[in-house]
Amino acid sequence: MGSSGSGCSIVWFRRDLRVEDNPALAAGVRSGAVVAVFIWAPEEEGHYFPGRVSRWWLKQSLSHLDTSLKSLGTSLITKRSTDSVSSLLEVIKLTGAKKLFFNHLYDPISLVRDHRTKELLTAEGIEVRSFNADLLYEPWEVLDQDGRPFSTFAGFWERCLTMPYDPEAPLLPPKRIVSGDVSRCLPDTLIFEDELEKGSNALLARAWSPGWSNADKALTLFVNGPLLEYSKNRRKADSATTSFLSPHLHFGEVSVRKAFHLVRIKQVLWANEGNRAGEESVNLFLMSIGLREYSRYICFNHPYSHERPLLGHLKYFPWVIDEGYFKAWRQGRTGYPLVDAGMRELWATGWLHDRIRVVVSSFFVKVLQLPWRWGMKYFWDTLLDADLESDALGWQYISGTLPDGREFDRIDNPQFEGYKFDPNGEYVRRWLPELARLPTEWIHHPWNAPECVLQASGIELGSNYPLPIIGIDAAKARLQEALSQMWQHESASLATNENGIEEGLGDSSDSTPIAFPQPDTQMEMDINEPVRNNPARRYEDQMVPSMTSSFIRAEDEETSIDLRISDNDSRAEVPSNRNLAEEARADPQQDMQMDRVDNNSNNHNNNNNNNNGFTEYGFSRGRRNSDDSTAESSSGGGRRERDGGVVPVWSPSSSTYSDQFASEDNNNGIGMSPSYLQRHPQSHQLLNWHRLSQTGSRVTPSPTRLSG
DNA sequence: GTCTCCTTGAA
DNA sequence: TCAAGGAGA
Numbered sequence: 001m002g003s004s005g006s007g008c009s010i011v012w013f014r015r016d017l018r019v020e021d022n023p024a025l026a027a028g029v030r031s032g033a034v035v036a037v038f039i040w041a042p043e044e045e046g047h048y049f050p051g052r053v054s055r056w057w058l059k060q061s062l063s064h065l066d067t068s069l070k071s072l073g074t075s076l077i078t079k080r081s082t083d084s085v086s087s088l089l090e091v092i093k094l095t096g097a098k099k100l101f102f103n104h105l106y107d108p109i110s111l112v113r114d115h116r117t118k119e120l121l122t123a124e125g126i127e128v129r130s131f132n133a134d135l136l137y138e139p140w141e142v143l144d145q146d147g148r149p150f151s152t153f154a155g156f157w158e159r160c161l162t163m164p165y166d167p168e169a170p171l172l173p174p175k176r177i178v179s180g181d182v183s184r185c186l187p188d189t190l191i192f193e194d195e196l197e198k199g200s201n202a203l204l205a206r207a208w209s210p211g212w213s214n215a216d217k218a219l220t221l222f223v224n225g226p227l228l229e230y231s232k233n234r235r236k237a238d239s240a241t242t243s244f245l246s247p248h249l250h251f252g253e254v255s256v257r258k259a260f261h262l263v264r265i266k267q268v269l270w271a272n273e274g275n276r277a278g279e280e281s282v283n284l285f286l287m288s289i290g291l292r293e294y295s296r297y298i299c300f301n302h303p304y305s306h307e308r309p310l311l312g313h314l315k316y317f318p319w320v321i322d323e324g325y326f327k328a329w330r331q332g333r334t335g336y337p338l339v340d341a342g343m344r345e346l347w348a349t350g351w352l353h354d355r356i357r358v359v360v361s362s363f364f365v366k367v368l369q370l371p372w373r374w375g376m377k378y379f380w381d382t383l384l385d386a387d388l389e390s391d392a393l394g395w396q397y398i399s400g401t402l403p404d405g406r407e408f409d410r411i412d413n414p415q416f417e418g419y420k421f422d423p424n425g426e427y428v429r430r431w432l433p434e435l436a437r438l439p440t441e442w443i444h445h446p447w448n449a450p451e452c453v454l455q456a457s458g459i460e461l462g463s464n465y466p467l468p469i470i471g472i473d474a475a476k477a478r479l480q481e482a483l484s485q486m487w488q489h490e491s492a493s494l495a496t497n498e499n500g501i502e503e504g505l506g507d508s509s510d511s512t513p514i515a516f517p518q519p520d521t522q523m524e525m526d527i528n529e530p531v532r533n534n535p536a537r538r539y540e541d542q543m544v545p546s547m548t549s550s551f552i553r554a555e556d557e558e559t560s561i562d563l564r565i566s567d568n569d570s571r572a573e574v575p576s577n578r579n580l581a582e583e584a585r586a587d588p589q590q591d592m593q594m595d596r597v598d599n600n601s602n603n604h605n606n607n608n609n610n611n612n613g614f615t616e617y618g619f620s621r622g623r624r625n626s627d628d629s630t631a632e633s634s635s636g637g638g639r640r641e642r643d644g645g646v647v648p649v650w651s652p653s654s655s656t657y658s659d660q661f662a663s664e665d666n667n668n669g670i671g672m673s674p675s676y677l678q679r680h681p682q683s684h685q686l687l688n689w690h691r692l693s694q695t696g697s698r699v700t701p702s703p704t705r706l707s708g
Numbered sequence: 709g710t711c712t713c714c715t716t717g718a719a
Numbered sequence: 720t721c722a723a724g725g726a727g728a
Contacts, residue, residue: 153719291719397719404719407720416716 008180064211418444
């Protein structure tokens with residue numbers, strides 16, 4: 001313990017559970033003795049307390065990391081906490097550390113927490129530096145020609161692929177770590193699962209191997225194997241040809257940059273060979289990496305995106321609040337075999353093919369018309385790779401609340417999708433044993449099957465397999481009706497507002513939390529459930545909402561963790577040491593964006609009528625300590641000041657930024673911009689006219705004109 | 709063959 | 720929307 005007390009560094013592990021290509025760890029090692037810390041403070045996550053399978057993964061991954069660290073010369077200090085920052089302070093006191101290094105996260109809770117950490121520790125005289133370990137490019141690096149964030153994935157990704165500099169090359173693992181003095185710092189034993197959960201989790205280890213070196217192996221295997229056929233196979237629900245990297249990526253066990261570089265090498269190789277299929281596969285795989293990047297990008301630029309739609313055009317949509325529907329969906333008893341098979345697979349394994357995620361979530365939003373946040377929360381609770389940013393992006397995409405999202409009023413028919421993704425019905429038969437004997441001809445629409453076929457297959461619709469919960473035609477009709485209701489509400493509200501009457505919840509209806517249903521006591525699964533044997537309570541941890549440890553009451557949910565600044569405020573500032581030219585452009589909105597910690601005091605004027613304790617915080621990544629800008633490069637490139645550099649933070653500054661999504665109304669998410677209208681005139685029917693007229697757009701808010 | 713209408717896929 | 724592709728006139 002060479003340097004006890006003489007200023008060792010804390011390396012704070014979070015979702016970067018690897019020793020390879022870990023810039024924070026590398027910086028720690030470079031600067032001397034290291035104390036590696038993991039703090040388990042799930043209560044800080046509010047609703048988003050990790051689900052059972054996710055906690056299982058974390059447990060394995062931490063133990064794997066600890067083993068690696070031990071072989072390098074130190075070990076992982078684990079702390080159970082309800083407040084990460086005070087736990088850090090405690091560890092710092094006990095070890096005499098003088099520095100703290102960590103890698104960036106981009107979800108809103110982390111941004112607030114990390115900023116607070118930085119402020120408090122800096123005030124204590126601790127040097128705090130943070131790094132990019134999670135993304136190819138930091139969100140603030142990827143901007144359009146006007147220096148603004150992109151609003152569509154295509155633009156964003158195109159820019160990423162044509163950046164003037166490549167993503168940083170991955171770092172090698174340290175050869176050796178000098179351990180700081182942790183003799184006074186007792187690790188806590190972390191409890192990630194109870195006895196019941198242990199039983200449910202027992203089988204997970206057969207299919208998955210958490211831990212960074214396993215992740216590395218999985219990456220290598222994928223790149224040298226299924227990657228080539230990725231494009232061909234991606235439409236098959238049942239194929240084992242996806243990368244299976246997502247849980248590894250979620251916990252940062254594998255570096256996205258490493259994956260990117262490996263895949264790029266293949267791309268060059270295959271391009272030289274003229275292997276079109278291979279190139280196509282690479283592009284598609286990189287695109288899915290890109291979507292992950294984009295999810296962080298969106299979350300950073302719109303930190304409420306896990307709570308609220310980015311587009312406000314569904315503000316008045318009358319969602320169906322029906323827990324019976326919700327339950328049928330969760331249990332895989334909707335009467336649509338592909339949907340049901342997917343939901344049962346999710347239930348049993350915590351995993352779902354990307355295509356099937358689209359199918360079940362689209363069914364949820366369009367056919368059942370349940371509020372998307374319920375579905376997102378259920379995914380959060382059940383997916384092995386549950387990831388707030390990615391899931392928020394996915395559900396918003398499906399719900400059509402992104403500028404480049406799907407059309408809201410187009411319903412996909414699960415029957416046809418069934419024959420597309422599962423043409424032989426194998427997937428359905430695996431997860432719905434009650435349909436196993438049904439001929440392929442009927443497997444995706446048993447309700448059409450002749451009675452004699454059903455009988456021969458041992459199926460009694462409505463008894464051992466449900467009839468469709470709602471017909472697709474009925475769902476379409478209901479959706480149209482709901483949309484016209486929405487327009488009526490919208491115009492009524494517009495009229496009210498024009499009369500100068502403040503509409504009490506006008507700004508919050510879209511975002512008004514439709515509270516999560518009360519937890520069921522159990523799932524009452526009467527289906528064949530392949531993996532378990534103690535029926536009574538085992539599902540409890542998967543209930544939506546699994547908020548047992550949430551400190552947030554349901555009625556407070558939005559105001560507590562929604563961080564509901566007006567979205568003018570919520571757009572982060574440009575880092576103070578970067579992009580100054582862009583910042584300085586003479587655009588009034590940009591000027592407002594320039595408001596800073598120290599000189600802004602009038603930022604709550606933007607009809608932020610749901611002020612609460614949190615609204616005083618603006619979203620700012622800009623206020624960096626001067627030491628931040630002494631960025632050194634841990635990876636030798638040095639072209640960018642990525643390392644030790646820009647910290648995405650919240651600050652008490654409320655930058656009143658408003659980007660090209662004219663969005664002075666704080667609750668409407670992005671709002672629609674004129675350019676969006678030009679690009680997507682078809683979406684006009686879904687627009688919020690009120691907002692349009694406010695944006696200064698020349699578009700006449702007249703549905704007849706626009707829809708014609 | 710070519711024009712139109714329709715469906716489908718799409719981040 | 721928008722592009723692509725199939726069916727049918």
